[in-house]
Amino acid sequence: xxxxxDDAARRLRSNPGAMCAMFVVAGLVALALFGPWFNPxxxxxxxxxHVASQPALQSAHWFGTDRLGRDLFARTLEGTRxxxxxxxxxxxxxxxxxxxxxxxxxxxxxxxxHVMMRVIEILSGLPLIFFVIFLTVIFGRSEYLLFLSIGAxxxxxMARIVRGQTLSIRRxxxxxxAVASGAGTARIIVKHVIPNVIGxxxxxxxxxxxxxxxxxxxxxxxxxxxxxxxASLGTLIAEGAGEMEAAPWxxxxxxxxxxxxxxxxxxxxxxxxxxxxxxxx
Amino acid sequence: xxxxxxxxDLTVSFSQxxxxxxxxxxxxxAVAARECVAIVGESGSGKTQIFMAAxxxxxxxxxAQGSVxxxxxETLGAPAPRLNRIRGSKLTMVxxxxxTSLTPHLKIGIQLAEVLVCHAGKSWSEARIDARxxxxxxxxxxxxxxxxxxxxxxxxxxxxxxTIGMSLLCEPLLVIADEPTTALDVxxxxxxxxxxxxxxxxxGMALVLISHDLGVVAGxxxxxxxxxxxxxxxxxxxxxxxxxxxxxxxxxxxxCIPSLxxxxxxxxxxxxxxxxxxxxxxxxxxxAPRCPRAAERCRVERPLLRDAGDAIDGGPDxxxxxxxxxxxxxxxIENGGARRVACHFPLSP
Amino acid sequence: xxxYFLTRLAGAIPTLFIIVTIAFFLIRAAPxxxxxxxxxxxxxxxxxxxxxxxxxQPIWAQYxxxxxALAHGDFGPSFKYKDFSVTExxxxxFPVTLELGSIAMALxxxxxxxxxxxxxxxxxxxxxxxxxxLAVVGIAIPTFVVLPFLGLLFGIYWHWxxxxxxxxxSIRHLVLPVAALALPPLSVIARxxxxxxxxxxxxxxxxxxxxxGLPLHTVILRHAMRPALLPVASYLAPAVASIxxxxxxxxxxxxLPGIGRYMVQGALNRDYTLVLGMVIIYSTLLILMxxxxxxxxxxxxxxxxxxx
Numbered sequence: 001x002x003x004x005x006d007d008a009a010r011r012l013r014s015n016p017g018a019m020c021a022m023f024v025v026a027g028l029v030a031l032a033l034f035g036p037w038f039n040p041x042x043x044x045x046x047x048x049x050h051v052a053s054q055p056a057l058q059s060a061h062w063f064g065t066d067r068l069g070r071d072l073f074a075r076t077l078e079g080t081r082x083x084x085x086x087x088x089x090x091x092x093x094x095x096x097x098x099x100x101x102x103x104x105x106x107x108x109x110x111x112x113x114h115v116m117m118r119v120i121e122i123l124s125g126l127p128l129i130f131f132v133i134f135l136t137v138i139f140g141r142s143e144y145l146l147f148l149s150i151g152a153x154x155x156x157x158m159a160r161i162v163r164g165q166t167l168s169i170r171r172x173x174x175x176x177x178a179v180a181s182g183a184g185t186a187r188i189i190v191k192h193v194i195p196n197v198i199g200x201x202x203x204x205x206x207x208x209x210x211x212x213x214x215x216x217x218x219x220x221x222x223x224x225x226x227x228x229x230x231a232s233l234g235t236l237i238a239e240g241a242g243e244m245e246a247a248p249w250x251x252x253x254x255x256x257x258x259x260x261x262x263x264x265x266x267x268x269x270x271x272x273x274x275x276x277x278x279x280x281x
Numbered sequence: 282x283x284x285x286x287x288x289x290d291l292t293v294s295f296s297q298x299x300x301x302x303x304x305x306x307x308x309x310x311a312v313a314a315r316e317c318v319a320i321v322g323e324s325g326s327g328k329t330q331i332f333m334a335a336x337x338x339x340x341x342x343x344x345a346q347g348s349v350x351x352x353x354x355e356t357l358g359a360p361a362p363r364l365n366r367i368r369g370s371k372l373t374m375v376x377x378x379x380x381t382s383l384t385p386h387l388k389i390g391i392q393l394a395e396v397l398v399c400h401a402g403k404s405w406s407e408a409r410i411d412a413r414x415x416x417x418x419x420x421x422x423x424x425x426x427x428x429x430x431x432x433x434x435x436x437x438x439x440x441x442x443x444t445i446g447m448s449l450l451c452e453p454l455l456v457i458a459d460e461p462t463t464a465l466d467v468x469x470x471x472x473x474x475x476x477x478x479x480x481x482x483x484x485g486m487a488l489v490l491i492s493h494d495l496g497v498v499a500g501x502x503x504x505x506x507x508x509x510x511x512x513x514x515x516x517x518x519x520x521x522x523x524x525x526x527x528x529x530x531x532x533x534x535x536x537c538i539p540s541l542x543x544x545x546x547x548x549x550x551x552x553x554x555x556x557x558x559x560x561x562x563x564x565x566x567x568x569a570p571r572c573p574r575a576a577e578r579c580r581v582e583r584p585l586l587r588d589a590g591d592a593i594d595g596g597p598d599x600x601x602x603x604x605x606x607x608x609x610x611x612x613x614i615e616n617g618g619a620r621r622v623a624c625h626f627p628l629s630p
Numbered sequence: 631x632x633x634y635f636l637t638r639l640a641g642a643i644p645t646l647f648i649i650v651t652i653a654f655f656l657i658r659a660a661p662x663x664x665x666x667x668x669x670x671x672x673x674x675x676x677x678x679x680x681x682x683x684x685x686x687q688p689i690w691a692q693y694x695x696x697x698x699a700l701a702h703g704d705f706g707p708s709f710k711y712k713d714f715s716v717t718e719x720x721x722x723x724f725p726v727t728l729e730l731g732s733i734a735m736a737l738x739x740x741x742x743x744x745x746x747x748x749x750x751x752x753x754x755x756x757x758x759x760x761x762x763x764l765a766v767v768g769i770a771i772p773t774f775v776v777l778p779f780l781g782l783l784f785g786i787y788w789h790w791x792x793x794x795x796x797x798x799x800s801i802r803h804l805v806l807p808v809a810a811l812a813l814p815p816l817s818v819i820a821r822x823x824x825x826x827x828x829x830x831x832x833x834x835x836x837x838x839x840x841x842x843g844l845p846l847h848t849v850i851l852r853h854a855m856r857p858a859l860l861p862v863a864s865y866l867a868p869a870v871a872s873i874x875x876x877x878x879x880x881x882x883x884x885x886l887p888g889i890g891r892y893m894v895q896g897a898l899n900r901d902y903t904l905v906l907g908m909v910i911i912y913s914t915l916l917i918l919m920x921x922x923x924x925x926x927x928x929x930x931x932x933x934x935x936x937x938x
Contacts, residue, residue: 126871126913126916127871127872127875127912127916129875129878130893130908130909130912133893133894133896133897133905134653134656134897134905134909136897136898137896137897137900137901137902137905138656210770214772217772217774218772218774218875218879221774221879222878222879222882222894222897223894223898224894224897224898234774237774237775237778238774240778241774241778241883244778244781244782244786245786248782248786251778251779251782252779252782255775255778258771258772258775259770259771259775262770262771262772263766263767263770263771265770266766266769266770267766267770270766336841338837338840361846362845364843365843365844365845366843367843368840368842368843369841369842369843369844370843373841373842374838374841376834376837376838376841378834381833381834381835382834382835382837382838383835383838384835384838384853385835385857386856386857386930387852387853391852395842395844395848395852396842396843399842399843399844399845399848400843444838447842
C-alpha cells in the first residue's frame with residue numbers, strides 16, 4: 001500500500017502543472033490565514049472617507065473598498081477563510097458519512113449493498129441545488145442547513161470509492177481471521193475495514209474540496225448560504241456583480257481569488273488523480 | 282518483369298524515452314507479380330512491421346529508413362493522398378483478428394461497399410451489388426442477409442472471409458495477409474488457406490503471407506523467407522526449404538511442426554531459450570545463444586545473407602563462392618528466387 | 631425500439647409520483663408557513679387567507695386537491711406573486727429557460743466535439759495543450775464568476791453586448807448568458823471527446839480503415855466518431871443537470887425571466903407552491919432526459935440494441 005503511494009508521489013512531483021498549482025493553493029491559504037497581520041484595515045471597519053474607492057497601492061486600501069467603505073482586501077481574505085473553513089468541515093462531514101456508508105455497503109454485501117447502491121445511483125442523478133432550495137423553503141435560511149447540504153455534495157462519490165476498496169479487501173486473510181475469532185460485523189468494519197481503506201480514500205477526499213467550495217460559493221451567491229454580515233467569496237461576488245458598472249474591482253478581487261483558488265485546486269486534483277491511476281493517459 | 286513490391290535495406294525503429302528499439306534491421310526483399318511469398322518467424326521477429334512500413338501504417342513513434350517501392354513508386358514517407366490511392370485498391374492488407382479489425386458499429390455491407398465507392402467511384406447501390414457478388418466469391422452463404430449484419434453477428438471464419446473479400450474488391454496487385462489464420466479455430470484455418478489459394482487462382486494477385494507457423498504456409502507459398510530478430514536468415518523456394526533447410530533456425534522450426542507420419546513423439550520438440558529483445562544491440566549472430574552449432578566466430582561476427590549455392594560453408598571473407606557479397610542492394614531483387622542463408626556454418630544439403 | 635421506450639416511460643411515472651408526494655408532504659410538514667414573513671396579521675384575516683388557499687383542510691384533502699389540480703396542469707396559486715398562478719408563471723418562464731438551456735446544450739455539443747477531435751488528432755501539439763488548458767479553466771471557474779466577468783469585458787469595457795435584461799426574440803441579450811452557461815459542459819465534452827477519440831484511434835479497426843485507403847475525414851466520421859462519442863452520451867444527463875443548475879445563476883444575474891429565477895425567488899420567499907411546481911418541472915425534465923440518453927445509447931451501439 002505504501003509502495004503505491006510512494007510511486008504516486010513520485011509521479012506527482014514530476015508534473016510541473018500540479019506542483020505549481022499546489023504552491024498556489026498553499027500560498028492562498030497562507031495569505032488567507034496570515035494576510036490580516038499585514039493589512040492595517042479590519043474587514044468590518046467602515047471607512048467613510050473612502051467609500052467605493054479604487055485599488056491603489058499607495059492608498060490605505062490596496063484593493064479598494066466596497067460600497068460601505070469596507071476594505072476589500074480584508075473582506076476578501078475573510079471570505080477566503082470562510083470558504084476554506086466550510087470546505088474543510090464539509091469535506092470532513094462527507095468523508096465521515098461516505099466512509100460509513102461505503103464500508104457498510106461493501107462489507108455486508110448482498111441485498112443491502114444492492115439497495116444502498118441503488119439509492120446512491122438515484123441521488124447522483126439529481127442536481128443537489130434543487131434539494132437545497134427545497135430544504136431552504138421548508139426550513140428557512142440557516143447556516144447549519146448550509147453545512148449539511150454542502151456535506152451532501154461529496155459523500156456520494158466517497159461512498160462509492162470506499163465500497164470499492166472494501167470489496168477488494170473483504171476477502172483478505174486478516175478479515176477472515178477477525179470473523180473466525182468471533183468479532184461482530186460492526187466491530188470488524190470499524191477496527192479492520194476502515195483503517196485499511198482510509199489511505200487512498202483520504203486522497204480522493206481532497207478531490208472533492210474544490211467541488212464543495214464551489215457549491216458553497218454558489219449557494220452564498222444566490223443568497224441561500226452564508227448570511228450577512230459574514231462574508232464568503234460567494235456573497236462578495238454577488239455584491240460585486242451588483243456594482244459592476246460603477247466599481248468593477250468589487251467583483252474582480254473576490255472573483256479573481258475564487259477563480260484562482262478553484263483553478264489551482266482543480267489542476268492539482270487532476271495531477272493527483274493522474275498520479276494515482278496508472279491507466280489514465 | 283519488374284517486381285510488384287521491392288524493399289531495399291529497410292530498417293524500422295521505435296523510439297522510446299530511454300532507448301530505440303529496432304524491429305526490422307536492413308531487410309531487402311522482392312515480390313514478383315502473381316507470386317506467393319511467405320514470411321515466417323516468431324513474434325517480435327519484425328515480419329509484420331516490414332509491411333506496416335510498406336503501407337504507411339507505422340505507429341507515431343516509429344521511424345523507417347530505406348526504400349519500399351510498389352509498382353515502381355516509393356511508399357515510405359509518401360504523403361497520405363498518394364498512399365490512399367494505392368492502399369485499399371491495388372495494395373491491400375488482411376489483418377490477423379477479424380473481430381477487432383472490422384468496425385463493430387457498421388454493417389458488413391457498408392464496410393465492403395465503401396472501398397468501391399472510395400476507389401472505384403461507384404455509387405452506393407452499385408457498390409452493394411458488387412459487395413454481394415464478392416461475398417459469393419469468398420463462399421459466404423446467404424450473402425444478401427450477411428450484408429445487413431454487424432461483425433459480431435458472424436462467426437470468426439465468416440468474418441475472415443469478409444476481410445479477405447474486402448481486400449480483393451478492387452482487383453489488387455498485391456495482398457498482404459498478416460497471420461490470417463492465427464485467430465481462428467484449427468478446422469477453420471484450413472478453409473481459409475483453401476480460400477486464399479482459390480482466390481489467387483481467380484484473381485491472380487501476388488500474395489504475401491506472414492505467419493509464425495511453417496505448416497500453415499506449406500501448401501500455399503512459392504517462396505519462403507525466414508526471419509529472426511529483425512533480419513532475414515534464410516530464403517528459398519518452398520519445396521527446397523522444407524526438404525533441405527540450411528539455417529539451423531529453419532531446421533528447428535521444421536522440427537516443431539507435428540507431423541502425422543513419422544514416429545509419435547513423447548513431447549513436441551521446442552527451441553530452448555527466447556529470441557532476443559528488439560532493444561538489444563547484437564554482436565554476432567542473433568541466433569547464436571540458442572544454436573546447437575554455434576562457434577566462437579558466430580558470437581563475434583554477424584553472418585551476412587549470401588547465396589547458399591551448394592557451398593557447405595561460406596567463405597571467411599563474407600562472400601559466396603563467387604566472391605559476391607549480396608546482403609543488401611539490388612541483387613536481392615534481381616535474383617528473387619535464389620537460395621540464400623545467413624549463417625557461418627549452414628547445414629549441408 | 632418503441633416498446634423499449636414505452637416500458638421505460640411507464641417506469642418513470644411512478645418515480646415522478648413519488649417525488650411529487652414526498653415534496654408535497656415535506657412542504658406541508660415544515661415549520662412556519664408562507665405568510666410568516668408578512669407582518670403579523672389579525673387572526674381573522676389569517677384564517678381567511680388560510681381558507682382561501684385551502685390551508686385549513688386536513689392534509690389528505692389538500693393532497694388530493696393538489697393531485698387533481700395537477701392532472702389538469704394546475705399547479706395552484708403562487709403564494710407570493712398574488713396575481714399569478716404558478717401555472718402562469720411556469721408558462722411565462724419556461725420558454726425562456728428552454729431557449730437558454732437548449733442553445734447552451736447545442737453549443738456545448740457543436741463546439742465541444744470538434745474541439746476534442748481536433749485536439750486528439752493533434753495530440754501533444756501546442757494546439758492540444760492550449761485547448762485542454764482552456765477546458766480546465768472552463769470546468770474549474772464557476773458560472774457565477776464567468777458571467778459577470780464576461781459582462782464586465784463585453785458589456786462595460788467594450789460595449790458590444792448588453793449585460794442584463796431581456797427582450798423577446800432578442801439574440802444580443804442571450805449571447806453572454808448562453809456563453810457562460812455552455813462553457814462548463816463544453817469543456818467537459820471537449821475533454822471527454824479528446825480522451826476517447828485518442829483511444830479509439832489506436833484501435834485495430836481504425837487501422838483497417840486507414841489500410842483501406844479511406845480519406846481521413848471518412849475514417850474519423852464514419853469509423854471513429856460513434857465509439858468515441860459513447861462516453862459523451864453518458865455525460866448528457868449530468869450535462870443537462872449542470873445546465874439546469876447554471877440557469878439559476880445565469881437568469882438571476884442577467885435578469886432573464888425564466889423559471890430558474892422563479893426557483894431562486896421562490897426559495898428566498900418561501901413560496902411553497904412555486905417551489906413545488908418547479909421541483910416537478912425539473913424532475914420531469916431530468917427523467918425525460920435520462921430516457922432520451924438511453925435511447926441514444928441504444929442507437930450508438932448496435933450491440934446494446936440487439937440485446938433487447
